[in-house]
Amino acid sequence: MRKEEKHEIVQSLTEQIKEYGNFYITDTADLTVAKINAIRRKFFENGISLQVAKNSLIRKALEAAGVEAPELDGVLKGSSTILFSSVANAPAKLIKELRKTGDKPILKGAYIDTAVFVGDKQLDALASLKSKEELVGEIIGLLQSPAKNVISGLQSGGNKLAGIVKTLQERG
Template sequence: MTRQDKAQLISDLTEKLKETDHFYIADTSGLTVAQINKFREMCFNKGVEYKLVKNTLIKKALENVDGDYSSLDEVLKGTSGIMFVNETANAPAKIIKEFKKADSNDRPKFKAASIDSDLFIGEDQLGALASLKSKQELIGDIVTLLQSPAKNVLTLLQSGEHKLAGIVKTLSEREN
């Protein structure tokens, strides 16, 4: 690969990192070609872009992005693939866990992730990332919580409208 090709790749990777809020780094070494193809297919089906990129090129691209990504230097060793996702931040974590479970393999190894500029480093973070709720799920939960008290009040009023009418009538008669 020529210097010009590397510079172009770093530029493309920098733009991709700037336009996505979430990216994951995983190690797929040790997987067969068939397994890697299956993993890539899973990524594609879930709207996740997966690229195998040299660690030095990832480091150089991260230097051009706002934020401190220096703590990722310790995980950028060996084989690294980078996964980009725009919408659902937990999709790559779920894909990695699902692939490991389905294939009875310890690969791909989760190295690190950046979710809205927060860094998650190490395999032990994978479970927490997979259980993160998406923005849409959180909004749905909030709407449900907000609707719940109103529904309860309406249900009580409707079920006891005869009782309520009787109580109001009794109170109005007492005052006379």
């Protein structure tokens, strides 16, 4: 591989790391071409970008993107595939689904909004993470609940309230 090609790969990886903010490093070694293509298709259909790269180029891209995660140095060994997604838990959910039919891809590590997850044992924790949209929805629901209760109370007791106000006015 020429130096220019390596530079282009590092630049592309760096841009994706900055753009998505979330990435997973997996092991897809020893899979057949057909299996790899099926996995690529599944990831593409779910809006997840997949790229196979040399570990040294991934390290350079992490450094260039300003990612400080020394824990990931230990996982950058052997064959590495890097996955990018704007939804933090989407790759983990898809990996779990793919693992129902085989033992790969294996999660080596993940970087989610500055949090680092190392090892395949973290897959369940990553899959159960809530997306920003889900968290915002829950917060809005919690904030709306008390307001709905107040409005409901006022509407149901509207006649009583009017009577109380009228009585107070008559006394005053």
